[in-house]
Amino acid sequence: MIPVTQYEDGNIHANMVPRTEEEIESIVKRLKRIEGQVRGVQKMVEDNRYCIDILVQISAIQAALNKVGLNLLERHANHCVAKAIREGNGEESLRELMDVIKQFAK
Amino acid sequence: MIPVTQYEDGNIHANMVPRTEEEIESIVKRLKRIEGQVRGVQKMVEDNRYCIDILVQISAIQAALNKVGLNLLERHANHCVAKAIREGNGEESLRELMDVIKQFAK
Amino acid sequence: MIPVTQYEDGNIHANMVPRTEEEIESIVKRLKRIEGQVRGVQKMVEDNRYCIDILVQISAIQAALNKVGLNLLERHANHCVAKAIREGNGEESLRELMDVIKQFAK
């Protein structure tokens, strides 16, 4: 088990390379856009908009969400797993990575 | 081209079998939950929560969104495309269906 | 249930628009290439070739197989389902189509 360090502002995972302000801003911006798209689909459903148009929107949301997920995964590998490898926690960190990848592959 | 009937409350597609109140409520409820999950991920990103935990959440959102999409697709086929077939617009409606399926398959 | 017509050369589904010689040739050619790729991967496994190189090959096979599947699906929709719609078997044919699409979506 990888130890979790206690920080004043909450728990930060020992293998975590904290996100910079810029990183947080960029990811949150994309998630806010996705949130807006999901709200837009709710309105389309309520307005009895055509199913096909709604499905096109859902497909766009999935693509956007996939992209955010893939970016987070890559950033995690390049920063956090790489750090774990350098600090001797590589194998544990790799197992975690594989577990989450298997979940996406389902 | 399938004609679009003008309704007071907006455009309703000629092939559309309007959603019932129950259908709308059930879909919107699920979309609101998805919206809440997306907001939850934003908070996790801002709080520098561990990437793996965020990725697990994103994978759950994708599964939920997939399910809503598949349900809408099935309902569209069973109701709207079936109606179009009975009313002589089946081939046009089928083409639309295949186009949106190809978009999901990308 | 859609009736199945008995032909001398075997069963041909009543809704089936038979493939032309050119269509058969083109699909079989692609399947033979896929078969060769699968055999190639067997050899790579036996030769203890590097896992990453094997995985790249498997990913290429999946892409090729996806493409063949999508082509067959589209051809089926444009020819067989369209024919079923014109001949009054549209709804049954649509249900079959949706069932197979759900299987791919799993």
Place this chain on the structure above:
Amino acid sequence: MIPVTQYEDGNIHANMVPRTEEEIESIVKRLKRIEGQVRGVQKMVEDNRYCIDILVQISAIQAALNKVGLNLLERHANHCVAKAIREGNGEESLRELMDVIKQFAK
């Protein structure tokens, strides 16, 4: 760049933990079954068998291929990447792993 060791029986990647006889046998057996399924689909196409039945077969092949791929990926992570981490080549090996995962995610 990870060095490639020259073996009498061909190149074996330096990070590669060679497959055992049992492993090779088990993977090849599954690939032979997949090869047979692909040949079966060729015959179905030539015999003008119903598109839906062919698509069900293709979907089964994709599932089988996915399973082999995921097994190879896991085995690679657990054996070869883990070895690379212990021997100081972890970061390079991790980059390779992520590259192939991104290819599957396409």
